[in-house]
Amino acid sequence: MVAPTDAPAGPAPAPLPTGRSIELVLLAFAAALVTGALVLVEANQEQELTRSLLFLGLAYLALFGVAHLAVRKFAPYADPLILPSVALLNGLGLVMIHRLDLANFASDPTGSDDLATKQVAWTAIGLALFIGVLWRVSDHRVLSRYAYTAGFVGIVLLALPGLLPSSISEVNGAKLWIRIGPVGMQPGEFAKILLIVFFAAFLVQKRELFSTAGRTFLGMEFPRARDLAPLLVAWGLSVGVLVLERDLGTSLLFFGIILVLLYAATERVSWMLIGLTFFVGGCVIAYQLFAHVRLRVLTWIDPLVACPADKAFVACYERGGYQISQALFGLGTGGIGGTGLGAGRPDIVPFAESDFMLSSLGEELGLIGLAAILVLYLVLITRGLRSALAVRDSFGKLLATGLAFTIALQVFIVIGGVSKLIPLTGLTLPFLSYGGSSLLANYALVALLLRISNAARAPLPRKPATPQVPIAEAGTELVERPT
Amino acid sequence: MNTPVRRIAIAVMAMILLLLANLTYVQVVQASSLRTDARNQRVVLAEYARKRGQISAGDQIVATSTETDDRLRYQRQYPKGPVYAAITGYYSANHGSSGLEAGAEDILNGSDDRLFARRLSDLVTGRDPSGANVVLTVDPDVQQVAYDQLAAKKSPGSVVALDPRTGAILALVSTPSYDPGQLAVHDAKAESAAWGELTAAKPPVLNNRAISERYPPGSTFKLIDTAAALASGQFTPDTQLTAVSNLTLANGRTDLENYNGNACGTGATASLRDALQRSCNTAFAELAGKLGIDAIRKQADDLGIGTQKIQLPMTVADSTLGAIADTTQLQQSSIGQLNVAFTPMQNAMVAATIANGGKLMKPYLIKEIQAPDLTPVETADPDQLGTAMSPAIAATLNELMVNNEDSYAGSGKIANVKIAAKTGTAELGSKSIAPHVWYVAFAPAENPTVAVAVLVENGGDGNDLAATGGKIAAPIGRAVIKKALEKAGVS
Numbered sequence: 001m002v003a004p005t006d007a008p009a010g011p012a013p014a015p016l017p018t019g020r021s022i023e024l025v026l027l028a029f030a031a032a033l034v035t036g037a038l039v040l041v042e043a044n045q046e047q048e049l050t051r052s053l054l055f056l057g058l059a060y061l062a063l064f065g066v067a068h069l070a071v072r073k074f075a076p077y078a079d080p081l082i083l084p085s086v087a088l089l090n091g092l093g094l095v096m097i098h099r100l101d102l103a104n105f106a107s108d109p110t111g112s113d114d115l116a117t118k119q120v121a122w123t124a125i126g127l128a129l130f131i132g133v134l135w136r137v138s139d140h141r142v143l144s145r146y147a148y149t150a151g152f153v154g155i156v157l158l159a160l161p162g163l164l165p166s167s168i169s170e171v172n173g174a175k176l177w178i179r180i181g182p183v184g185m186q187p188g189e190f191a192k193i194l195l196i197v198f199f200a201a202f203l204v205q206k207r208e209l210f211s212t213a214g215r216t217f218l219g220m221e222f223p224r225a226r227d228l229a230p231l232l233v234a235w236g237l238s239v240g241v242l243v244l245e246r247d248l249g250t251s252l253l254f255f256g257i258i259l260v261l262l263y264a265a266t267e268r269v270s271w272m273l274i275g276l277t278f279f280v281g282g283c284v285i286a287y288q289l290f291a292h293v294r295l296r297v298l299t300w301i302d303p304l305v306a307c308p309a310d311k312a313f314v315a316c317y318e319r320g321g322y323q324i325s326q327a328l329f330g331l332g333t334g335g336i337g338g339t340g341l342g343a344g345r346p347d348i349v350p351f352a353e354s355d356f357m358l359s360s361l362g363e364e365l366g367l368i369g370l371a372a373i374l375v376l377y378l379v380l381i382t383r384g385l386r387s388a389l390a391v392r393d394s395f396g397k398l399l400a401t402g403l404a405f406t407i408a409l410q411v412f413i414v415i416g417g418v419s420k421l422i423p424l425t426g427l428t429l430p431f432l433s434y435g436g437s438s439l440l441a442n443y444a445l446v447a448l449l450l451r452i453s454n455a456a457r458a459p460l461p462r463k464p465a466t467p468q469v470p471i472a473e474a475g476t477e478l479v480e481r482p483t
Numbered sequence: 484m485n486t487p488v489r490r491i492a493i494a495v496m497a498m499i500l501l502l503l504a505n506l507t508y509v510q511v512v513q514a515s516s517l518r519t520d521a522r523n524q525r526v527v528l529a530e531y532a533r534k535r536g537q538i539s540a541g542d543q544i545v546a547t548s549t550e551t552d553d554r555l556r557y558q559r560q561y562p563k564g565p566v567y568a569a570i571t572g573y574y575s576a577n578h579g580s581s582g583l584e585a586g587a588e589d590i591l592n593g594s595d596d597r598l599f600a601r602r603l604s605d606l607v608t609g610r611d612p613s614g615a616n617v618v619l620t621v622d623p624d625v626q627q628v629a630y631d632q633l634a635a636k637k638s639p640g641s642v643v644a645l646d647p648r649t650g651a652i653l654a655l656v657s658t659p660s661y662d663p664g665q666l667a668v669h670d671a672k673a674e675s676a677a678w679g680e681l682t683a684a685k686p687p688v689l690n691n692r693a694i695s696e697r698y699p700p701g702s703t704f705k706l707i708d709t710a711a712a713l714a715s716g717q718f719t720p721d722t723q724l725t726a727v728s729n730l731t732l733a734n735g736r737t738d739l740e741n742y743n744g745n746a747c748g749t750g751a752t753a754s755l756r757d758a759l760q761r762s763c764n765t766a767f768a769e770l771a772g773k774l775g776i777d778a779i780r781k782q783a784d785d786l787g788i789g790t791q792k793i794q795l796p797m798t799v800a801d802s803t804l805g806a807i808a809d810t811t812q813l814q815q816s817s818i819g820q821l822n823v824a825f826t827p828m829q830n831a832m833v834a835a836t837i838a839n840g841g842k843l844m845k846p847y848l849i850k851e852i853q854a855p856d857l858t859p860v861e862t863a864d865p866d867q868l869g870t871a872m873s874p875a876i877a878a879t880l881n882e883l884m885v886n887n888e889d890s891y892a893g894s895g896k897i898a899n900v901k902i903a904a905k906t907g908t909a910e911l912g913s914k915s916i917a918p919h920v921w922y923v924a925f926a927p928a929e930n931p932t933v934a935v936a937v938l939v940e941n942g943g944d945g946n947d948l949a950a951t952g953g954k955i956a957a958p959i960g961r962a963v964i965k966k967a968l969e970k971a972g973v974s
Contacts, residue, residue: 107554264487304520317522325522331509332517333525345525367510371503378499385492389485397484401491408495412502421505 019080019457020072026084027068031061034091037341041099044342045106059120060091067127074134075454079387082453085380086431086446090439092373093432094119095341096353096360103347115353115434122436126443133447140451144201144395151198157187158195158237158254162244174426175245188241188250189441192257192406193448199258200398202230203265207394208472210266223270231271234258235278242286248296249413249425255279256409257402264401265394295320300423303328323350327359327418338366353434355426358418373432374415381408384449390456394470400452403445527576531555536591536614536855538571538583543623546571546584546663555669559584563623564662566630569641569691570621570655570848572797573663577671578678582691583617583848584663586796590615590852597861601854615860616853620651625933628966629654632959633939640939641692641827644963647835647925647934649865650844652795653967654935655828657692659684686940694799697824698938701909702762702952703921704819706833706880709759711774711782713876720883723752724766732768733810739768739818742908742951760887762906764818771817772810779817780804785871786833787843788825795848802829819909831936834923837880838903838931841872885928891953895961900968901928902961906952917942922956926964933967935960 035057042053064087071078098116137143143150161169161176169175176186203210210227238255241247259275286293295315303321308314317325326349334344346352346360353360362370384404388397407430417424428438509517517523534557538546545567548557559574561567572582580588589595593602593614601615629642633656644654661684665677681688690696712718726747730739747753747763758766771779783804784790793799805822807813815821828846836843845866852860872880884903891906907921920942925934937960942950 260491264484264491267484267487304522328509328513329517329520329523329525331506332514332520333523335510335514335518345528348524348528362506362510367506370506370510374499374503374506378496381495382492385488385495388488394484397488401488405491405495408498412498415502416505419502419505419509421502 018076019078020068020076023071023080023083024068026080027064027087030084030088030091031057031064033088034060034095037092037095038098040340041095041102041342044340045099045102055117055120059124060094063120063124063127067130070131070134071450074131074138075450077454077457077459078450079383079453079457081379081383082446082450085376085383086443089373089376089380089431090123092361093357093429093434094123096346096357096364096432097434099342099364100347100353100360102342103345107347118436119434119439122439125436126439129440130443130447133444134451137448137451140396140399140448140455141393143197143399143448144204147198147201147205150194151202154191154194154198155237158191158241159244160187162241169245172426174247176247176250184436186435186437188245188247189437190444192253193403193441193445195254196257196261196402196406197399199230199261200395200402203261204394204398204470207265207470210262210268210271223266223268223274228274231258231262231275231278235282239282239286242282242290242293246290246292247426248286248293248423249417249427252413252425253406253409253427255282257406260405260409261398261402264398296423296425299324300420303420323356324418324420324424326350327356328420330356330359330363331419334363334366336367338362338364338369340364354428355414355433356418357429357433358415361432362419374411377407377411377430381405381411383453387449387453387456391452392456394473396452396455400449403449403452406445407442528555530592531557531576533557533593534613534855535559535574536593536616536853538567538587538591538617538619540567540619540621540626541623545619546574551669553669558669559664559667561662561664561667563627564664565634565660566627566656567621568660568663569657569693570619571663572691573661573666573689575666575674575678576669577674578666581689582663582797583795586794586798587617587849590617595852597852598854601860613855616855616857617849618851618853620646620653620848620850620863621655622653622967622970624970625963625967626654626656629656629959629963630658630660632962633658633937634660636939636955636959638939638941639686639692640937641696642935642937642959642963643693643827643831644933644935644967645831645835645844645846647838647844647931650835650846651850651865652846652848653933654963655693655848657690659686659688661688691797692827692938692940694795694797694826694828697800697802697826698919698921698940699821699823699909699911700819700825700830701907701919701921702764702819703825703830703833703905703907703923703936704817704823705759705762705767706837706884706905706923707782707786708767708770708774708779708817709755709883710786710837710872710876710880711778712755712770713879714782714872715774715778717773718755718770720756720879721754723754724758724763725769726750726753726758726763727765730765730768732814733772737811737815739764739814741765756883756886759883759905760890767817768814771814776807776810776813779813780807782871785843785869786836787868787871788829791845791868793828793846795846797848799828799846800826802826819907827936827938830921830923830938831934834905834925834936835931835934836871837877837884838925838934839877840874841870841877843868843871881928881931884924888924891957893953893955893957893961895958895965897926897961897965897968900926900964902926902964903928903931904957904960906957908951911941914948917948917950920950920952920954920956922952922960924957924960924964926968932971933964935963935967937963 097119101116168179169177171177177184238251242251262271298315299320303324305316307316307318330349341364344363346363349356349359381404388400414427414429416422428435430442535548547560551558572584574580574584591614598615633640633642640658642656661681668674728741728744728746741764747766788802802825807816816823845868851862854860881903885901888902888904902924904924909919920939922937925931937956939955
């Protein structure tokens with residue numbers, strides 16, 4: 001175990017456990033699971049032990065070995081469960097993408113793409129970004145200084161694809177992309193983090209403002225009408241995303257995150273109620289105004305119903321319900337135990353490696369496998385929230401809460417959508433789905449979480465130059481003129 | 484700020500639990516309906532991923548699977564498509580399956596319990612799992628003759644040939660037929676087009692006339708009247724019956740006429756032997772009136788009519804006498820009209836039972852189940868369903884039927900072979916629609932090895948209003964018998 005390099009001099013207290021050894025053991029465990037999964041895929045797909053297997057397994061081990069070393073160096077007290085959870089999710093995603101590659105190659109040897117290799121490359125870039133964030137952001141509180149910059153850049157990134165011409169930004173009906181040549185990015189994924197940074201800092205600064213009581217109604221204190229501005233901004237932002245980018249999922253995600261941040265900052269349930277009212281209002285308006293939203297909702301009610309003979313506007317299996325139905329067929333076929341990795345036909349579902357990754361996993365790993373994956377997400381999220389509880393500064397608390405809740409809400413929206421709990425929206429499963437932007441952004445997010453958890457768990461925080469305690473939290477201090 | 488964070492953590496847990504509950508609903512409660520949804524291709528894909536067993540008859544391969552390079556790995560081929568379509572049925576990726584392809588599904592796809600040991604060893608030895616083969620009792624030459632003869636009539640019809648000693652099916656034909664290969668193609672568009680064409684065809688081609696369609700048996704039913712009469716002890720072949728050309732039935736209002744309004748011979752009465760030979764309706768109406776409903780119904784029951792749920796493994800539709808309310812209706816039923824309805828298979832069973840000395844054998848189509856390497860897994864044993872009449876009565880009927888055949892017109896008589904037969908011409912209640920014509924027979928009469936039933940709808944080629952069983956159906960039956968005896972080395 002490496003002692004923290006910046007441990008204070010003098011009589012050293014008994015070294016506190018950093019958890020790094022646990023992290024390493026868990027990473028090795030994740031590597032064993034992923035390699036085992038890969039072997040199962042190869043066996044069930046009647047493949048030989050090819051070089052690709054060796055490449056993928058070794059690449060995985062090497063990448064997370066490096067990430068572990070970086071955590072040891074830059075955040076030695078970081079939470080030991082977060083990185084292994086992420087590594088296992090990412091590894092399972094890689095295995096499933098490779099498995100879908102094999103299926104696509106079998107059905108069309110010329111037109112198929114080697115997505116697994118690309119995803120390994122994205123993982124490498126993502127981990128580089130992860131290390132970069134851990135290295136450059138040595139203290140999360142620094143971020144609050146750049147709050148307004150982050151907010152501005154975030155809004156620009158979010159709005160950009162919506163304002164750009166469709167030829168650059170539109171993929172499958174949603175304008176979420178910036179595509180230049182072969183390279184495409186979804187700036188919204190990064191905007192997510194920047195906007196959380198902004199809102200966390202903003203809310204910490206203006207906390208007392210939002211906590212100011214307006215009038216009491218139904219036993220709850222409601223905020224004053226003029227303090228509703230940030231909520232209105234969030235609402236406008238979400239509706240803007242919906243209108244300009246035609247993306248229900250991103251819109252829902254942003255509104256949910258901001259609402260939860262507002263609640264965490266003010267401790268007022270009334271904010272949630274107002275927010276939910278706005279949300280319901282937004283839903284009704286969106287349903288009335290946008291055909292694509294209406295189609296999603298009608299499809300959600302019964303995607304399997306056969307189309308009637310007349311051509312009236314009805315959502316049914318052939319009109320809108322095909323994709324979700326295929327996903328449900330996959331999940332149903334998987335049942336409790338699943339078909340086994342490599343033994344199902346997840347490639348039948350459209351976008352099986354991205355939006356519908358869950359149904360691919362559900363078909364081959366079954367309900368048991370999905371439960372394990374959900375628990376894995378739950379570990380990741382609760383460790384993030386645990387760091388929020390333990391960290392000492394308000395900005396850190398809000399930031400960690402926001403980041404952890406983002407993952408939770410995104411998982412809920414995606415899995416709920418694919419399994420027909422809520423209407424389907426196009427989002428990716430963090431770390432599991434194929435996609436560079438999503439992976440990169442989520443690695444940056446996890447790096448920030450680790451940074452905050454490091455601050456929370458470190459035994460003796462370095463004396464900050466000037467501890468900026470927000471006035472709301474500062475205790476009463478007797479100030480005396482030195483005599 | 485920690486209280487709201489704790490509450491958010493609880494909310495997150497609730498969200499995850501909600502997801503888990505919903506996934507449980509989808510993957511456990513709804514699982515089987517989602518799995519078996521016709522639009523879920525997974526079942527079909529899995530089915531096509533393994534080599535399906537072949538179906539053969541003698542040295543003729545009837546259905547087999549060959550490897551392709553498209554999405555579905557194996558494609559079904561039917562080398563003699565239309566000839567065997569009534570037996571094999573079709574096997575389509577989008578429109579299900581029929582015939583043996585459906586009835587013997589578990590054997591052909593390898594999931595049958597009898598193949599368990601085989602599957603276990605596949606697992607251990609790493610052999611590619613594949614389905615088991617089905618060997619038919621059908622004689623390919625007899626089947627071919629039956630098909631060619633019947634198809635030449637250009638009118639819908641059916642031929643069933645049985646080995647009366649065992650119940651083994653030697654031929655089973657339904658025309659007009661179709662090529663099941665059209666529905667086995669993997670190109671969904673071509674397959675859909677073929678499906679549309681076949682389902683819309685007039686007359687229908689997908690119907691199996693041998694086992695699924697029922698027809699009034701007409702005068703062939705008189706064999707059952709005669710059997711019941713002999714069993715009652717009140718009648719012998721020499722018992723005299725009325726010979727009038729037109730009889731008023733029991734209710735005093737309805738008249739029943741002989742074929743073409745002929746009298747039954749020259750006398751005032753005719754013997755049962757002659758009445759059967761000339762197929763006199765009036766004589767049999769009188770006979771039935773004397774026997775009563777119960778005697779005739781019992782004889783029909785004993786012959787398996789409506790009492791045997793036969794699986795070949797395809798289901799044979801139950802033949803029936805229909806409701807018989809009074810003696811008048813009985814008299815009408817006794818000449819195989821009114822509500823009496825037989826499958827050609829049932830009529831072949833009647834002939835086979837008489838040929839077999841009264842012992843009713845269960846018809847069967849699968850002679851042997853073979854492992855993919857052609858080693859036998861299970862061989863069928865003949866199964867006696869019951870005794871329909873005493874050997875003495877069967878012998879008498881045999882003799883009467885030989886007497887019938889001697890008087891029948893039509894071509895194709897076989898030198899030196901005694902055939903026992905009965906024809907039938909079932910009218911359809913209108914003088915402008917040609918009758919369905921029947922021929923049921925077995926041979927050689929001394930030691931029968933083949934029994935046939937031939938049905939041709941609407942008088943054969945071109946709605947021949949003067950068609951009779953003897954003229955249209957008998958030559959087909961004789962050709963089938965000739966080929967079967969040739970193969971058995973009798974003639």
